Every structure is written in C-alpha cells, then in structure tokens.
Amino acid sequence: MSNQKIRVRFAPSPTGPLHMGGVRTALFNYLFAKKQGGDFILRIEDTDQNRFVQGAEEYIAESLKWCGLHPDEGPGMGGNFGPYRQSERKHLYKKYADQLVKSGWAYIAFDTPKEIEKLRTDAEANKETFSYGIGTREKLNNSLNISEEEVQQKMAAGEPYVVRFKMPEDEDVTENDIIRGSVTFNTTKSLDDKVLFKSDGMPTYHLANVVDDHLMEITHVIRGEEWLSSMPLHVLLYRALDWEKTKPQFAHLPLILKPQGKGKLSKRDGDKMGFPVFPLEWKDPATNEVFRGYREDGYFPEAFINLLALLGWNPGTEQEFFSMEELTQLFSLDRVVKSGSRFNPEKAKWFNRHYFQQKTEEELAQLFKPVLEKKGIVAPGEKITAVVAEIKERCEFVSDLWEQGSYFFVAPTSYDEKTVKKRWKDDTPEQLAALTAVLKSVDTWKAEEIKETFSAFMNEKGWGFGAVMNPLRLCLVGGNMGPDLFKICEILGKEETIQRIETAVKNIQN
Numbered sequence: 001m002s003n004q005k006i007r008v009r010f011a012p013s014p015t016g017p018l019h020m021g022g023v024r025t026a027l028f029n030y031l032f033a034k035k036q037g038g039d040f041i042l043r044i045e046d047t048d049q050n051r052f053v054q055g056a057e058e059y060i061a062e063s064l065k066w067c068g069l070h071p072d073e074g075p076g077m078g079g080n081f082g083p084y085r086q087s088e089r090k091h092l093y094k095k096y097a098d099q100l101v102k103s104g105w106a107y108i109a110f111d112t113p114k115e116i117e118k119l120r121t122d123a124e125a126n127k128e129t130f131s132y133g134i135g136t137r138e139k140l141n142n143s144l145n146i147s148e149e150e151v152q153q154k155m156a157a158g159e160p161y162v163v164r165f166k167m168p169e170d171e172d173v174t175e176n177d178i179i180r181g182s183v184t185f186n187t188t189k190s191l192d193d194k195v196l197f198k199s200d201g202m203p204t205y206h207l208a209n210v211v212d213d214h215l216m217e218i219t220h221v222i223r224g225e226e227w228l229s230s231m232p233l234h235v236l237l238y239r240a241l242d243w244e245k246t247k248p249q250f251a252h253l254p255l256i257l258k259p260q261g262k263g264k265l266s267k268r269d270g271d272k273m274g275f276p277v278f279p280l281e282w283k284d285p286a287t288n289e290v291f292r293g294y295r296e297d298g299y300f301p302e303a304f305i306n307l308l309a310l311l312g313w314n315p316g317t318e319q320e321f322f323s324m325e326e327l328t329q330l331f332s333l334d335r336v337v338k339s340g341s342r343f344n345p346e347k348a349k350w351f352n353r354h355y356f357q358q359k360t361e362e363e364l365a366q367l368f369k370p371v372l373e374k375k376g377i378v379a380p381g382e383k384i385t386a387v388v389a390e391i392k393e394r395c396e397f398v399s400d401l402w403e404q405g406s407y408f409f410v411a412p413t414s415y416d417e418k419t420v421k422k423r424w425k426d427d428t429p430e431q432l433a434a435l436t437a438v439l440k441s442v443d444t445w446k447a448e449e450i451k452e453t454f455s456a457f458m459n460e461k462g463w464g465f466g467a468v469m470n471p472l473r474l475c476l477v478g479g480n481m482g483p484d485l486f487k488i489c490e491i492l493g494k495e496e497t498i499q500r501i502e503t504a505v506k507n508i509q510n
C-alpha cells in the first residue's frame with residue numbers, strides 16, 4: 001500500500017447540522033490527505049431514510065466551504081468514484097449482501113420489528129439485555145434455522161426480511177489503530193449480529209460504509225471515537241468480502257469534551273454556556289429552534305480552523321497560531337492524542353482576536369460596512385477605515401467595532417449619568433462655548449492642529465486640561481470612553497464636532 005495514493009473520506013450522515021467535532025474530523029482528514037498529496041473525498045451517508053433531515057446536506061457542504069475544506073471529489077463536484085451520495089448508489093450494495101449470505105458470513109432474518117421489540121422487553125423484565133447474535137440466533141426466525149426452500153417461499157411471498165452478519169464465535173479481533181495502537185474486541189463478548197441490509201432495499205451504515213470505502217479506494221479511515229466499536233465488524237467485513245489486502249488503516253479521533261472537562265461536548269452546551277458548537281447557524285426545520293454558529297457569531301474561519309486543529313492535535317512546540325498552509329505542512333496523526341480534549345470558549349475568542357488584529361484596517365472596514373448599512377448608516381469608506389484604525393485594538397469581533405465605535409456614526413442622544421455628575425461643573429458650559437468659538441477658527445481640521453489650538457487656548461485661559469477635555473469627550477461620545485479625543489474630533493469633522501458640543505450643552509443643562 002506504500003506507493004498508493006492517499007485517499008481519505010469525510011462521510012457524514014445528513015441527519016442534522018455538523019457539530020464542531022464533525023468539522024474537526026473533516027479537517028484532520030483534509031490535512032492528512034493534503035500533506036501527502038492525497039485526495040479528500042466527501043461522501044454523504046444517507047441510507048437511513050428515517051433520519052433524513054431537510055437541508056442538512058446543504059449545511060454540510062456550506063460549512064466545509066466556509067472553512068476552506070474543499071473536497072477533491074463529492075456530490076456535485078465530480079470524481080471518478082461517484083456517485084458520492086449513498087442513496088444514489090443503492091443498486092450497488094445488494095450484490096455484496098447476497099455474496100455474504102452465499103458464503104455463510106451472513107444470513108436472512110424474518111423476525112419482525114415487533115417480535116424483536118418483545119424479545120427486548122422480555123429480557124429487560126428479567127434484568128437482561130437482548131442481543132440478536134451468538135446464543136440467540138439459533139432460536140430465531142432466520143435462514144440458519146429454516147430450510148432453504150422455506151426461505152425461498154417466504155421471500156417469494158414478499159415477507160420482509162433483513163440480512164444480518166453472522167458474527168464468528170469467541171474470536172479476538174485485533175486491529176491497529178494509528179492513534180490508539182493495537183485494539184482487541186472479543187466477538188462473543190461485545191459483538192452482535194448487525195443488520196447489513198434492510199427490508200426497504202437499503203444497506204445499513206456498516207455495509208454501505210465498508211463497500212464504499214473499498215470501491216472508492218479509501219486508504220485511511222479517520223473518524224470520531226464513537227465509531228471505534230464498529231471497527232471489529234468492519235474488519236471482519238473486509239475479511240468476509242475477501243478485501244483484506246486493500247483494507248484501509250484506521251484512526252479514531254479523541255472526543256471533544258465540555259469546557260468543564262467531563263463528558264462529550266453536546267449541542268446543548270453551547271446554549272447553556274453561551275458559545276456556538278456549530279460552524280454555521282442552524283435552524284431546526286422540525287422545531288424552528290435556532291442554534292448559533294461560529295460564522296454568525298463573528299468568528300473568522302481561520303480562527304475556527306486554528307482552534308479546531310488544536311483540539312486533539314499538538315505540534316510538539318509552543319506555537320499556537322497556524323494557518324491552513326502551516327497545518328498542512330505540519331499535521332501528522334502521530335501527534336493526535338487518545339484522550340479527550342477540553343474545549344475552552346475563552347480561548348476560542350482569543351484566537352479570533354488574533355486573526356482580527358491581523359487584518360488590515362481596509363479589510364476590517366469592508367467587513368464593518370455591511371454592519372453599518374444594516375443599521376441604515378451609509379458612510380464614506382475613508383471614514384470607516386479611519387474609525388477602524390482608532391478602535392481596532394479594543395476589538396476581537398467585527399461586531400465589537402459597532403460597540404466600540406457607534407458614536408462615530410450616530411450622535412449621542414443621552415449622556416452617561418455618572419460621568420456627567422463627576423465631570424460637568426457649573427462653569428463647563430461657559431468654557432465649552434469659549435472653546436467652540438476657538439475651534440471654529442481651526443483651518444486644517446486634523447488631530448494635530450486641533451490639539452495645538454486647544455492647548456494654546458487652554459494655556460492662555462489657564463484652565464486645567466482635564467476640566468475641559470472630559471466634558472468635551474462627554475459631548476462627543478456620550479460617556480468617558482473612546483480613543484484619542486482629537487482623533488475623534490478629526491473623524492467627526494468640524495461641523496459635527498461643534499454641533500455635538502452645542503447639543504450636549506443644551507441637553508445636559510436641562
């Protein structure tokens with residue numbers, strides 16, 4: 001297999017939105033393939049029609065796109081191994097199910113869901129759990145116990161049936177996992193006879209997954225830890241189908257844990273603790289419930305990718321910021337750990353801050369513009385850029401730009417009471433009126449010139465700088481926040497500055 005082209009797949013089921021853990025799986029597959037010049041394939045595993053969710057597949061595709069994880073092959077993208085949606089490959093699977101029955105690795109079972117449910121509840125009443133497999137299959141309604149003729153008759157009569165894998169007895173199935181090393185499962189102790197093919201003519205996950213990995217020439221199966229328990233069945237299926245020589249290698253990625261460190265990060269945690277767990281916003285079509293997304297929360301995809309990369313993988317150095325290109329060069333499964341990784345929402349924001357600060361003022365202004373437009377504000381590009389330059393440092397999200405700089409675009413209509421109490425003195429209106437007169441005489445409305453005029457005037461009057469600057473700030477921004485006061489004057493423009501002082505004096509005096 002050493003000279004073979006690396007081919008990996010991301011194989012989500014469209015049963016809902018992609019969780020950030022799912023995106024991490026996609027990312028690790030992508031990085032693993034790209035580092036070695038391999039192919040990254042998107043395969044939609046939609047054989048379970050009951051769990052189909054409207055819009056989920058589109059959501060998956062859009063999420064990957066937003067993250068910059070572009071598949072080489074996938075639905076609607078072409079490729080030599082399509083179709084890439086399992087529902088469109090339906091015709092392919094039956095022959096393998098038949099082959100397994102023929103070779104004795106599988107059998108046909110006629111037990112109805114109702115009958116199985118009864119076995120289950122009966123077992124529960126005895127404090128046992130029912131499993132269809134070694135120890136029970138001999139007594140049930142399947143082709144192991146009834147004659148070939150009878151099986152044919154039942155099938156001809158249209159009786160619904162499933163194909164089940166016949167788990168060999170008491171065998172230790174050992175397989176190497178790239179992350180976990182050698183893993184052993186005992187067939188009798190932990191494995192039942194899984195359904196491979198259903199009465200609706202569709203394969204189950206297990207059969208479709210193995211058949212497709214084989215037909216699509218997948219070399220490495222990189223997926224979440226929750227699939228580790230399926231590995232022995234999959235390994236046995238490769239043996240049963242006589243595909244052992246080209247069996248892929250397995251790597252099961254560690255869980256992403258809740259911020260408190262215990263338990264898997266779930267979709268509800270985000271709501272409870274105030275952070276997104278989905279890449280994009282998701283509106284549940286059944287309940288209309290809306291789940292927040294990293295994109296809508298204002299995260300940059302670079303930040304999202306960076307934080308995901310470090311959930312389970314480490315570079316072995318102190319470096320924390322990685323671009324996709326760097327990750328592609330550095331990534332290896334050797335540095336993926338077995339134990340779960342705790343998700344830290346504060347760190348997520350910290351990553352965003354970094355990528356926010358990396359953007360140029362022009363880039364941020366471009367992103368800020370639509371935020372302003374949504375609020376009905378149309379401002380010249382140079383002004384937006386100038387505002388960004390002044391407040392950028394205080395922000396970690398584009399939305400912070402509005403929080404930090406709204407007063408550049410909208411004059412204050414109220415004034416922070418505490419500041420008024422503290423800074424607004426009896427002689428303030430008079431001082432501001434005198435200042436206004438002087439400001440009107442400034443020719444070049446630039447921070448430097450305004451400052452010079454202001455300083456000369458203050459010195460002449462012998463007033464304390466703070467006594468005038470603080471009320472002036474209050475007039476212009478409505479409180480005591482904001483960057484350099486003269487820069488604020490410059491950006492607001494002469495007319496607006498004077499107007500704001502006059503309005504404030506009127507309003508605060510009342």
Ligand code: GLU
Binds near residue numbers: 011209222
């Ligand atoms: N369809 C499975 C899922 O939803 C794929 C698991 C695998 O990668 O084998 O995650």
